[in-house]
Amino acid sequence: MLLARALLDAAALVAPVDCAGCGAPDRALCPACAAQLAPTPRTALLDVAPDHPPLPIVAGTAYAGAARAALLALKEEGRTELARPLRAPLLAALELAYALPLAEGAVLVPVPGSRAALGRRGFQPVELLARRAGLAVARALELAPEPRDGRAVVQKQRSLAERTSLRSEPRVTRDLQGRRVVLLDDVVTSGATLRAAARALARAGAAVVGGAAIAATPRRHGESAIRWHLVGALSARQGDEPGTPQRAS
Numbered sequence: 633m634l635l636a637r638a639l640l641d642a643a644a645l646v647a648p649v650d651c652a653g654c655g656a657p658d659r660a661l662c663p664a665c666a667a668q669l670a671p672t673p674r675t676a677l678l679d680v681a682p683d684h685p686p687l688p689i690v691a692g693t694a695y696a697g698a699a700r701a702a703l704l705a706l707k708e709e710g711r712t713e714l715a716r717p718l719r720a721p722l723l724a725a726l727e728l729a730y731a732l733p734l735a736e737g738a739v740l741v742p743v744p745g746s747r748a749a750l751g752r753r754g755f756q757p758v759e760l761l762a763r764r765a766g767l768a769v770a771r772a773l774e775l776a777p778e779p780r781d782g783r784a785v786v787q788k789q790r791s792l793a794e795r796t797s798l799r800s801e802p803r804v805t806r807d808l809q810g811r812r813v814v815l816l817d818d819v820v821t822s823g824a825t826l827r828a829a830a831r832a833l834a835r836a837g838a839a840v841v842g843g844a845a846i847a848a849t850p851r852r853h854g855e856s857a858i859r860w861h862l863v864g865a866l867s868a869r870q871g872d873e874p875g876t877p878q879r880a881s
Contacts, residue, residue, distance in 0.1 A: 652705040652714055653698035660713045661702060668698035669717055671724030674848060674860040678823045680830045680840075687830055687840060690728040691848035691860070692721025695819050699847050703818060707749075707757050715764035722765055722846045728863065729814050729844040738812040738841055739770045743829050744802065746775050758818050761846065769816065772806035773829055801832040809837035817845040823858055 650657055653665030661669075672693050677686040693699050702718055705711040729735060742758040762769045815829055820843075830840040848860055 649711075649713075652711060653701045660711065661698065661717045665698035665701070666717050669693065669702070669720050671721045672862065673721075673724045673728055674862050675728065676848075676858045676860045678826060678843065678858065680827050680834075684830065684834060687826065687843055688729075688732055689820065689823070689826065689843040689845070690725045691820055691845045692723075692725035693847050695821075695847035695849045703757075703847065706761075707753065707818075710753060712755070712760060712764075715761050718761060718846055719765045722761055722844075725844040725846065726767070726814075726816075729842045732842045734812060734839070734841040735814055738814045739772075739808060740767060741772045741808075741813050741815055741829075741833070742769050743815055743817040743825055744771075744773050744775050758816055761818065762816060770806060770808070772804060772808055772813075773802040773832065774805050775802050776800045801828045804832055804836040804838075808833065810839075812839045812841050815840060815843040817843065818847070820845045820848045820858065 649660050651659050651662040651665055653661060653668065656662045656665075670693075673690060674694075675688065675690050678689050680687050695703070699718075699721065702714045706714045706718070726740075730738070740762065742756065742762060744756055744758070745753075759769060759771065813833055815826055815833075817826060820826065826843045830843070833840050848858070
């Protein structure tokens with residue numbers, strides 16, 4: 633512990649940083665904010681399509697406080713050093729997702745961000761988070777380009793009906809015919825992204841058996857509500873690995 637702190641102090645002298653959660657100096661995430669990333673997993677059933685059974689999904693924590701600040705800093709400011717403290721809720725979600733009856737041996741497929749976001753960031757956040765957690769993923773989805781006629785709307789500003797109708801389904805770029813799949817996302821809000829990915833994979837012959845995310849927005853009212861249910865504490869903590877997803881080679 634003392635050695636780790638000394639190394640962090642030395643790193644802060646070379647490349648000064650502020651805590652993504654509270655702005656305290658010299659740490660990417662101070663101890664108090666890091667403690668807020670302790671997993672508080674929650675589960676829900678997501679309606680995907682009339683001909684598709686409800687999809688069990690798991691989120692490792694709430695999209696609030698330090699978790700929200702860390703994810704935003706990673707995605708919008710390129711602070712990839714925050715991937716490590718975000719491992720705890722990520723692994724907690726995957727532990728539950730891979731405990732589902734049909735998830736044994738399932739391929740872990742990350743949900744991609746838009747091409748515009750990829751060009752701006754230079755990396756796919758979900759893939760980066762999985763890789764930093766030591767997990768192997770199958771890159772099997774690719775989003776269509778955004779419209780160029782000025783009609784693009786920020787996803788969080790749309791209603792659920794708009795998200796479902798306007799969200800173009802991703803293109804399946806890998807043969808997963810007959811394979812079981814667990815989807816991986818960073819944040820679940822209305823579930824529109826997971827719905828679109830699950831429908832595309834199902835049409836390509838894959839069996840989507842679950843979904844996992846680092847965080848979920850607090851429950852809303854009305855059409856975009858997802859009924860999340862908190863579950864008990866898990867064994868997954870920072871540094872642990874879920875048993876079923878393959879380790880990255």
